[in-house]
């Protein structure tokens with residue numbers, strides 16, 4: 001198969017981890033006789049440096065013409081860099097918001113699971129972990145407070161800033177369907193998270209989720225308030241299978257969920273839309289402080305590449321091969337410094353990529 | 361001193377825990393020669409049952425005419441009770457939102473600390489806990505998404521729901537000042553939490569906090585994004601002293617913070633405004649499943665009464681006495697069932713109240 005992949009190395013450790021993911025993809029291509037071609041575009045701080053904006057229209061056109069997009073990470077140290085002394089829509093992260101909107105990537109899937117091999121890094125006690133946890137956050141990604149109207153103005157001499165949180169039935173229905181579809185492929189349990197005791201948008205959310213649920217009678221579905229969910233994630237993460245929620249709540253809860261795994265350097269994500277074209281990126285950020293040192297953990301990006309094979313390119317067997325290779329390397333005791341533990345063998349970004357590519 | 365206290369027992373375990381707090385207040389009154397008089401009002405489900413609304417104007421008038429308000433908890437099992445089959449503004453929690461607004465209680469203080477005696481109940485590993493943690497969430501309580509305009513309407517045949525998140529400089533300034541004031545009495549460290557990479561209201565928040573910070577040069581202040589804060593709370597809670605944030609973020613983060621202490625039955629809260637009149641309540645909910653069984657933990661409510669003495673009545677010595685009595689009882693090994701552990705002595709709600717009252 002011929003596949004056109006857009007690469008967005010981005011900022012910080014982005015270029016290093018994307019390089020390793022490409023190494024692994026090439027190993028897959030060789031073994032399974034696929035032909036991956038790559039086109040690089042700039043996004044984030046590097047695009048600002050080159051073009052004065054975080055993402056050019058030309059770059060978007062390249063992404064749109066490809067089969068899938070693989071992203072490293074964008075941005076730098078906020079408040080500590082020239083990239084941030086400008087209007088919000090010119091900052092590195094604005095590129096990310098723009099590409100999500102332009103590609104209509106409304107469904108953000110963030111898995112959070114506990115690796116057996118990395119239990120020591122989990123901040124939760126063994127009695128809380130129990131038999132472990134393995135959940136997926138399905139976050140709506142192109143609506144809500146992120147893309148509502150906003151303005152700052154003087155009202156009676158007082159500066160006043162407003163953001164709006166809007167959802168319509170159709171936006172909710174399409175993400176709910178994605179949530180139920182993924183629940184059907186997993187343990188068939190879905191928790192829809194909202195703040196329906198306060199927000200109109202949450203009450204509509206709840207109503208539409210209930211309607212969609214009728215088409216999935218096998219899925220056990222429940223509603224949970226967002227504040228309670230923030231507690232339950234810490235107290236009993238094993239109760240969750242799929243968490244379905246709106247954009248801002250998903251931003252907060254998915255970060256919390258990834259942190260309780262203790263291995264944020266291991267967690268991938270996918271952003272999907274109406275077509276097969278999706279964007280894949282690690283759940284972690286650009287980590288500018290360790291950029292260029294060849295110590296970053298490339299596994300989250302490599303697993304994101306596996307998600308790309310699965311969701312955008314329908315190459316399930318190949319995705320399985322990458323995931324198996326990652327599991328194998330961990331089992332053999334190789335660790336990057338962020339997940340290093342007693343008795344394990346520490347290795348660099350490059351070496352970790354080599355090891356996984358060899359085992360594909 | 362003569363003090364007029366409004367009691368809101370509320371629903372579920374509310375009446376039991378308020379009863380124990382009154383017992384302790386009376387012991388304080390006796391010892392220090394104060395005269396506390398109490399007037400009870402209905403709020404929440406019990407008010408709906410009696411009057412058809414979660415809070416009557418007469419009840420508000422009683423609260424306004426008193427020196428302080430002590431609340432148990434309101435509400436029942438959402439979606440599982442007649443109280444919830446009605447319009448949102450008629451549900452039990454609407455009473456809580458209404459009293460916050462009517463009394464202009466814009467500053468919600470929620471302490472989250474780890475009791476040495478209860479470390480076993482903390483869900484975090486010892487290496488994450490380190491030397492323990494002791495933080496306060498200062499949450500804005502009468503603005504933002506909670507009180508913005510909202511509406512649900514059909515737009516081109518599609519039901520669309522909108523909530524608005526608005527803050528003006530003055531609303532931000534007054535809560536920021538409260539945050540810095542409390543930081544000055546503590547470890548002089550303040551983390552202001554927002555989502556300034558996305559929201560206009562957060563950018564205004566950041567700007568005003570920076571201005572207010574100039575008046576408190578001794579306080580070490582920093583900004584943190586809300587998603588990052590949700591992670592940091594789990595990864596390194598000891599870094600926080602005072603977290604200052606807006607209403608919805610504060611709702612989510614304070615619940616997360618209270619849960620990582622492992623003793624949500626122990627955590628008090630205060631809601632303050634421009635005058636001395638404040639509202640004091642436990643951080644936990646009405647726990648309808650254990651209501652009437654005399655097993656609920658009354659300590660959060662008793663400590664809320666201590667906060668009431670301190671913030672609304674200027675009775676610091678008396679507040680200290682309650683806090684010392686609670687510490688003493690824990691040290692002696694008494695525990696309600698929610699915090700029970702090996703080798704400790706289990707006791708009922710009533711017994712716990714008696715023990716603390718005796719030691720005041």
Ligand SMILES: CC(C)[C@H](C(=O)O)[C@@H](O)C(=O)O
Nearest residue numbers: 093094096097251557558587
């Ligand atoms: C960088 C930022 C705008 C972004 C978001 O809030 O969506 C990030 O936190 C994420 O979760 O991908």
Ligand SMILES: CC(C)[C@H](C(=O)O)[C@@H](O)C(=O)O
Nearest residue numbers: 197198227453454456457611
């Ligand atoms: C009951 C609900 C409206 C309330 C809130 O969201 O403020 C509660 O969660 C709280 O934190 O006091």
